[in-house]
Amino acid sequence: MNASMRAAVLHGAKDIRIGAHPRPELSPGMVLLHTSRVGICGSDLHYYEHGYCAAFVPDRPFVLGHELTGEVAAVADGIDAVRVGQRVTVNPARSCGFCAYCKAGRSNLCRHVIMLGSASTRPPTDGALAEFVAVRADQCHALTAEVDDGLGAMIEPFAVALHAVKRAGVVSGKRVLVTGGGTIGLLVATVARTFGATPVAVSDIVAARRSKAIEFGADVALDPAADDLHDTMRELTGEGFDVVFEASGSPVALRGAFDLVRRGGTIVQIGTLGTADIPIPANQVMVNEINFIGSMRYGDVFDEAIRLVTSGRVDLHPFITGVFALDDCAEALRCAADKSRALKIQVQLER
Numbered sequence: 001m002n003a004s005m006r007a008a009v010l011h012g013a014k015d016i017r018i019g020a021h022p023r024p025e026l027s028p029g030m031v032l033l034h035t036s037r038v039g040i041c042g043s044d045l046h047y048y049e050h051g052y053c054a055a056f057v058p059d060r061p062f063v064l065g066h067e068l069t070g071e072v073a074a075v076a077d078g079i080d081a082v083r084v085g086q087r088v089t090v091n092p093a094r095s096c097g098f099c100a101y102c103k104a105g106r107s108n109l110c111r112h113v114i115m116l117g118s119a120s121t122r123p124p125t126d127g128a129l130a131e132f133v134a135v136r137a138d139q140c141h142a143l144t145a146e147v148d149d150g151l152g153a154m155i156e157p158f159a160v161a162l163h164a165v166k167r168a169g170v171v172s173g174k175r176v177l178v179t180g181g182g183t184i185g186l187l188v189a190t191v192a193r194t195f196g197a198t199p200v201a202v203s204d205i206v207a208a209r210r211s212k213a214i215e216f217g218a219d220v221a222l223d224p225a226a227d228d229l230h231d232t233m234r235e236l237t238g239e240g241f242d243v244v245f246e247a248s249g250s251p252v253a254l255r256g257a258f259d260l261v262r263r264g265g266t267i268v269q270i271g272t273l274g275t276a277d278i279p280i281p282a283n284q285v286m287v288n289e290i291n292f293i294g295s296m297r298y299g300d301v302f303d304e305a306i307r308l309v310t311s312g313r314v315d316l317h318p319f320i321t322g323v324f325a326l327d328d329c330a331e332a333l334r335c336a337a338d339k340s341r342a343l344k345i346q347v348q349l350e351r
Helices: 041-050 155-167 183-192 209-214 229-237 250-261 282-287 302-310 326-336
Strands: 004-012 014-020 030-039 067-075 087-090 134-138 140-142 175-181 200-205 220-222 242-245 261-269 291-294 320-325 344-346
Touching: 004 326, 014 326, 030 087, 041 326, 067 134, 067 155, 087 155, 140 302, 155 183, 155 302, 175 183, 175 250, 183 200, 183 209, 200 209, 209 220, 220 229, 220 282, 229 242, 229 250, 242 250, 250 261, 320 326, 326 344
Parallel strands: 175 200, 175 242, 200 220, 242 261, 261 291, 320 344
Antiparallel strands: 004 014, 030 067, 030 134, 030 344, 067 087, 087 140
């Protein structure tokens, strides 16, 4: 193989360049993947729009992208869990495997995670918007023929939603609200419906996203700025929703969740709220015994997510609203930023 490859490299805010980039080396325990399809995530957009994401400021140009399907191009000596030519999706968060969290089955809380396409490490860790990407063998999850490249690249955001719903416990028969009608919010609503929640409501300030929520099977779409929001909530639920999934990352939406959840209900925080402290009504949490739960990435649900997609229980194709070539990566990022039209934008790499 050549020592270089084609990649989309972020050099700064709104400065992404397609060109030659060093091909990753195959280290012990690692697998080299020939990338097929890559989804664009909200964190990718933050890096592109601002040159950084929350507290993560890159100290050199790097490759974005962590939602992917790839084909195994090479494996290090002693690797037999995956084989050359196999199609896989990837858990992009490489935990250490040795800390107390990893040993307790909570690798998503590992403090030593190395994340693809992220400036959380110094130097930043290159991601998947490139011809090749290197990952540890245990990050790979085999795909069946029923899961095409587009669906394979959807498994990572779907796993975020699946983990969040599982964090809430049993949702069958529960009244559920999802605040935020972006990709993750709609995926959460889809998982909740699949697991038996009823009714499932989605709220968003963008009218187009409310329409999309109904199209994707939500029972109700709510405007969080409407004067009659709480009247509508009472008509739907009586005292309030059993579970509220906060997927917008909006402090206003989070504060509103405490007024929309019933006494003894649960709020699951999924959306990233930035680095500033956000006030919450602690006395209300105490008096109403509200369960306020965080949900970080995915836990260990990738194989379960793949089975749900393979079985046809969940159809992720409608979430893919655009596919671009690597050369058009900047346009793909601009399209992904259009909240009125885009859900999941993906980049197809040539084989």
